[in-house]
Amino acid sequence: MSAIRKIKRILTRQPVMEGAGVHLNRVFGYHEAPAFDPFLMLDDFRSDTPEHYLKGFPWHPHRGIETITYVLKGDVEHGDSLGNKGTISSGDVQWMTAGSGIVHQEMPKGDAKGSMHGFQLWANLPASQKMMPPKYRDITSDKIPEVHTRDGVRIKVIAGDVNGEKGPMDDVVIDPEFLDCTVPGKQTYTHDVDPGYTAFIYVIDGNGTTDGKGLGNGTLVLYGKGDYLTVTASDTPVRFLLLTGKPLKEPVAWRGPIVMNTQEELETAFQEYREGTFIKVD
Ligand code: FE
Numbered sequence: 134m135s136a137i138r139k140i141k142r143i144l145t146r147q148p149v150m151e152g153a154g155v156h157l158n159r160v161f162g163y164h165e166a167p168a169f170d171p172f173l174m175l176d177d178f179r180s181d182t183p184e185h186y187l188k189g190f191p192w193h194p195h196r197g198i199e200t201i202t203y204v205l206k207g208d209v210e211h212g213d214s215l216g217n218k219g220t221i222s223s224g225d226v227q228w229m230t231a232g233s234g235i236v237h238q239e240m241p242k243g244d245a246k247g248s249m250h251g252f253q254l255w256a257n258l259p260a261s262q263k264m265m266p267p268k269y270r271d272i273t274s275d276k277i278p279e280v281h282t283r284d285g286v287r288i289k290v291i292a293g294d295v296n297g298e299k300g301p302m303d304d305v306v307i308d309p310e311f312l313d314c315t316v317p318g319k320q321t322y323t324h325d326v327d328p329g330y331t332a333f334i335y336v337i338d339g340n341g342t343t344d345g346k347g348l349g350n351g352t353l354v355l356y357g358k359g360d361y362l363t364v365t366a367s368d369t370p371v372r373f374l375l376l377t378g379k380p381l382k383e384p385v386a387w388r389g390p391i392v393m394n395t396q397e398e399l400e401t402a403f404q405e406y407r408e409g410t411f412i413k414v415d
Contacts, residue, residue: 135359135360135361136328136358136359136360136361137344137359137360137361137362137363138326138332138344138356138357138358138359138360138361138362139344139356139357139359140343140344140346140354140355140356140357141168141355141356141357142165142168142354142355143346143352143353143354143355144160144161144165144352144353144355145351145352145353146158146159146160146177146351146353147159149176151176151190152188152189152190152191152193152239153188153189153190153191154188155178155185155186155188155189155190155241156178156180156182156185156186157176157177157178157186158176158177158178158179158351159174159175159176160175160176160177160335160351160353161174161175161353162174162175162176163387166385166387167385168355169331169333169355170257170331170380170381170382171256171257171307171309171331171378171379171380171381172254172255172256172257172331172333172376172378173198173255173256173257173385173387173392174253174254174255175252175253175254175255175335175353176252176253176254177252177335177337177351178241178249178250178251178252178253179206179249179250179251180248180249180250181246181247181248181249182247183243183247183249186241186243186249187240187241187242187243189238189239189240189241190238190239190240191238191240192236192237192238193236193237193238193390194234194235194236194390194391194402194406194411195229195231195234195235195236195237195390195391196231196232196233196234196235196263196390196391196392196393196402196411197231197232197257197258197263197391197392197393197398197402198231198255198256198257198258198391198392199228199229199230199231199255199256199257199258199305200227200229200231200253200254200255200256201226201227201228201229201253201254201255201256201311202221202226202227202229202239202251202252202253203225203226203251203252203253203254203291203311203313203374204221204222204223204224204225204226204250204251205223205224205250205251205252205337206223206244206248206249206250206251207223207241207242207243207244207248207249207250207251208220208221208222208223208241208242208243208244209221209227209239209240209241209242209251210239210240210242211227211237211238211239211240212237212238213229213235213236213237213238213269214234214235214236214237214267214412214415215235215267215269215414215415216415217269217271219271220242221251221271222273222274223244223274224273224274224277225271225272225273225274226272226277226291226302227269227270227271227272228269228270228272228302228305229267229268229269229270230258230265230267230268230269231258231267232258232262232263232264232265232266232267232268232414233263233264233265233266233267233413233414234267234402234405234411234412234413234414235267235269235412236411236412252335252374254311254376255392256305256307256309256378257307257381257383257385257392258306258307259306259307259381259383260383260394262306263393263394263398264413266413266414267414270301270302272291272301272302276301277289277290277291277300277301278290278298278299278300280295280296280298282296282322284316284317284320284321284322285317285320286314286315286316286317286320286322287314287315288312288313288314288315289312289313289314290312291311291312291313292305292309292310292311293309293310293311293312293377294310295312307378307379307381308330308378308379309376309377309378310326310375310376310377310378311374311375311376312324312374312375312376313372313373313374313375314364314372314373314374314375315370315371315372316341316364316365316366316370316371316372317366317370318366318367318368318369318370319365319366319367319368320365320366321363321364321365321366322363322364322365323361323362323363324361324362324363324364324375325360325361326356326359326360326361326362326377327377327379328358328359328360329379329380330377330378330379330380331355331377331378331379331380332355332356332362332375332376332377333353333354333355333356333375333376333377334348334353334354334356334362334364334373334374334375334376335352335353335354335373335374335376336348336349336350336351336352336353336371336372336373337350337351337372337373337374338350338370338371338372339366339367339369339370339371339372340366340367340369340371341364341365341366341367341371341373342364342365342367343362343363343364343365344356344362344363348364348371348373386398386399387399388403391403
């Protein structure tokens with residue numbers, strides 16, 4: 134018999150300051166991460182005030198993780214130690230596998246009206262792949278398929294497979310699903326999830342319910358075990374990000390932008406960064 138996933142935890146985003154002085158909302162991070170394995174962090178940066186984001190995230194290192202940036206509004210300019218340089222625009226995704234080490238910068242520029250809205254998700258890498266060569270993928274919005282169900286639910290498939298429609302990110306170790314779902318008013322969306330996988334939703338617009346509890350803009354719901362989850366819209370549509378992934382169940386040693394398995398590996402990473410030997414592939 135298949136079981137519905139019940140709510141394990143509800144979180145509300147908290148304002149934090151990151152980078153060179155960017156105001157953003159942390160949905161979950163360091164303290165909550167153990168419950169979200171294989172995911173480490175989710176930030177929501179939305180602002181209509183350019184001073185709140187223009188200082189950006191100047192050159193900084195990453196090792197041992199993947200960072201996934203999804204932009205809804207405005208532009209983010211980026212550059213990295215692999216020589217990549219470009220702009221992530223509305224609807225685009227940047228999937229960066231830091232692996233053994235990357236140094237990059239991410240500079241939000243907003244749109245013509247000064248608005249900026251995007252997300253950054255951090256996914257952990259297993260011990261066996263933490264030192265893999267870094268990889269970088271720019272996924273423009275036209276490469277992201279949108280599935281329409283009979284009930285009018287629209288699903289942008291960034292990673293995963295919905296009704297046979299595969300997202301462009303299909304070679305990721307933690308086997309993630311990353312969906313951007315819009316459920317029309319009064320309708321319910323049911324999504325099957327591998328019973329052993331971590332699953333959560335983050336509401337980005339509208340209202341609805343899941344497992345009998347109310348959802349609003351900015352609500353994150355982490356689910357317990359089960360085979361499927363359901364989200365029902367209120368009288369008007371609800372839009373949310375749906376993430377699932379295979380837990381790594383490995384020790385986590387995390388300091389700032391570097392996430393390894395042991396304290397010693399962290400020390401090595403920071404020492405290499407100081408000594409200029411951090412980058413293994415450029
Ligand atoms: Fe970064």
